[in-house]
Amino acid sequence: MDSSNTISNCKTCIYKSWAFKNLSEEELKLINCKKTEKFYRKGDIICSEGDEIKSFMYLQNGLVKLFKTEISKREHIISIAKPKDFIGLLSIFSNTNHVYSISAIEDSVVCFVDLKIIKNLIKSNGIFALDFFERISSVSDSVIKTRIDINTRQLRGRIAYILLLFSKHIYDSEKFNLPISRKEIAELIDMSTENVIRVLSEFRKDKLIQIEGKSIEIIDIKRLEKVYDLG
Amino acid sequence: MDSSNTISNCKTCIYKSWAFKNLSEEELKLINCKKTEKFYRKGDIICSEGDEIKSFMYLQNGLVKLFKTEISKREHIISIAKPKDFIGLLSIFSNTNHVYSISAIEDSVVCFVDLKIIKNLIKSNGIFALDFFERISSVSDSVIKTRIDINTRQLRGRIAYILLLFSKHIYDSEKFNLPISRKEIAELIDMSTENVIRVLSEFRKDKLIQIEGKSIEIIDIKRLEKVYDLG
DNA sequence: TATCATTTATGATATATATCATAATATATA
């Protein structure tokens, strides 16, 4: 946790979610006054299981993971949030404390808006309420969909899934640097670290991808998609 | 799909969710005019994947399952909804069509409220918007929590989980009739039907439960909870 | 730079789980 200063203006913020599109200038000003932007270095903890929920958190830049620490000390990653995603699921409406922890997997900027203000806006601006829930619902639904996609597949299908996720939904490129370790991939898709490494090697030998450390290039996306489809 | 008639009044409805507590008499009347109650027999389909989303669905009575049919024709159960639950996840705010199918696993009464009315109420009544999202968020969060609970456990832990779920959260009794077949349990907790049967037999031999067809009695809940905890 | 810890890598083995086979019940249907 490094700096902590208000650098941008909500009204003109280029990272602004379309969920805020129907807010008036005054309403945006209200958010702007009470928001905090924080920069986190890769690895920094943003919030921990059990912490009181005070803010609505919005990822401006970077990449963060939502995770839970099991009794066995093993971590389990629930989801990865990308820029413009709300982070922390819907718990903010049904819980007083965080159920999961959040940390940065890349240098990130998180925007914290006092939860009371968001709740007041929901009360006073019905159009915003709908826009906001449309957006937050789709994030939550996609977490559920992802969990099912992963559980109903076996190892090769899961690795294909995660590679396609990074390529299509996060980096929008067939060449990218894996932001997480093989161990974290394992924690995200419920398999052992060794098998993550093994399957990645298989994909390399099968000429589906090229690997060099964290650098991945998908060289046969059609076949990789087939691996994903077949499970 | 059998009868379809308006039998109760929202204002006095004993099945009313507390999410509706802050609605005025007029608002409840509005819902009452536009709602439909439908009775479904065990096994009946309530809605199918791909159907247009027109209503907000609320389970008055009975038990329903939310499921997806895989390409392999195998079904995968996402969640089971109990009375007073909203059914259909949050998709209603972020999708135009149902992503999953819903069917009755016990004789059920579902209350359909025109989605436009709910959306209008969210726009016009901020207190309702918050109550409503608080409730719907907790349903959605618990689906995510359940999926994680299941995936991070192995077979015995999963069966323990499902038995405790029925006992504690659905029937509130240590003796109950399983509303679903062993095959459906398998589809709910991602394991093979044979192994569901096998583990249930093991639990019987280990004197954790008594089984007679669909009738289950938990006779050593402490040890069953331990099996769940150990995964 | 040297030392230590972590990550990546691969093979061998153990374990968990699915699949196949078969049979007894139970349930639905003509």
Next chain:
DNA sequence: TATATATTATGATATATATCATAAATGATA
């Protein structure tokens, strides 16, 4: 009621996956 069909049940076997062992490569730290 008789017949077909689905469900429950168990054992044997195959398969997927985790675990263990070891080593090289990489990164962190004193």
